[in-house]
């Protein structure tokens with residue numbers, strides 16, 4: 001049975017690669033460069049710290065994926081001969097006051113309690129933090145540290161995934177915009193912008209923001225919305241930063257990536273000077289030496305957000321051959337989407353329990 005995956009971003013490709021590894025033929029239909037594509041504009045974190053603070057199933061799912069990441073990266077690199085620049089030395093979140101430290105500690109401790117004590121983190125004073133990151137400036141009061149946080153080059157990941165899909169015999173058709181889905185009893189017909197027709201015995205909708213239009217045609221609520229994030233990157237600098245944070249990381253080429261803002265501005269993916277300035281000011285607060293660094297690139301991209309910010313994994317109630325998959329942390333969850341999601345799609349006995357992530361919660 002061939003699976004058609006609509007959407008060739010990191011979510012669709014991670015799943016497609018996993019399905020192929022499980023011996024399932026896959027065709028990926030992906031839109032065009034004019035589409036909003038979070039997978040090409042994100043921050044590259046594989047992030048655990050603080051995720052799912054008020055929704056433990058998400059905290060567990062995130063950690064499951066983070067734990068799978070090393071093996072996933074190694075396997076992808078070996079298969080494709082491409083370097084992902086995956087680094088897993090743990091991540092920090094900077095605090096600028098005693099109050100912020102207190103609140104962070106309380107939040108992470110509460111999460112640890114909800115996870116029966118199994119949630120590694122440490123609170124580091126400025127002095128302790130300086131041992132890990134000597135360049136922090138005097139405004140930094142301390143940080144939380146989580147050994148399970150890591151980061152990757154997200155564009156290398158995307159490239160490796162599409163190469164891996166093709167190497168395992170999968171087909172990726174680009175510049176194919178699915179406009180209409182006509183559901184039948186046991187299969188669906190997909191009609192593209194160019195009036196091409198495809199028939200799917202198994203259909204996974206992983207089209208990011210494109211799901212807004214396609215989802216309801218299969219009976220999904222598909223409540224996703226755009227949330228803008230802006231990112232900056234500095235000129236290349238000698239390596240100094242081993243530990244990423246939610247706002248600062250040194251990429252494998254040497255630049256320091258700064259971001260990402262959060263703004264509810266609809267389908268607007270343009271940067272603005274005020275946001276750029278506030279991101280840059282934060283970076284210089286943490287690392288005063290960055291005040292003299294040149295910003296060489298900035299961009300905005302749109303996150304794919306569900307109403308509560310958590311992933312949606314939903315099999316259609318009406319059309320048993322159709323699934324809807326979306327999340328706002330597709331880099332972090334790529335390993336789980338590759339290794340575990342296919343088992344759920346194939347209804348295997350050892351499939352993960354994804355019921356907390358169904359659309360019934362909306």
Ligand SMILES: Cc1cc2nc3c(=O)[nH]c(=O)nc-3n(C[C@H](O)[C@H](O)[C@H](O)COP(=O)(O)OP(=O)(O)OC[C@H]3O[C@@H](n4cnc5c(N)ncnc54)[C@H](O)[C@@H]3O)c2cc1C
Pocket residue numbers: 006007008009010011012029030031032035036037038039040041042043044045046047176177178179206207208209210211214228229230231260300301302303304326327328329330331332333
């Ligand atoms: C600024 C920013 C920072 C982020 N930082 C992180 C981070 O550090 N860590 C992390 O884990 N996540 C991060 N994310 C989130 C992450 O990028 C997304 O979760 C992920 O990229 C979503 O992937 P996707 O495949 O669902 O969507 P997309 O990448 O948007 O891909 C959707 C694909 O579907 C295609 N498509 C759409 N409609 C159709 C159609 N009708 N027919 C055919 N194809 C269609 C599009 O062409 C596109 O290729 C960040 C996002 C942003 C914007």
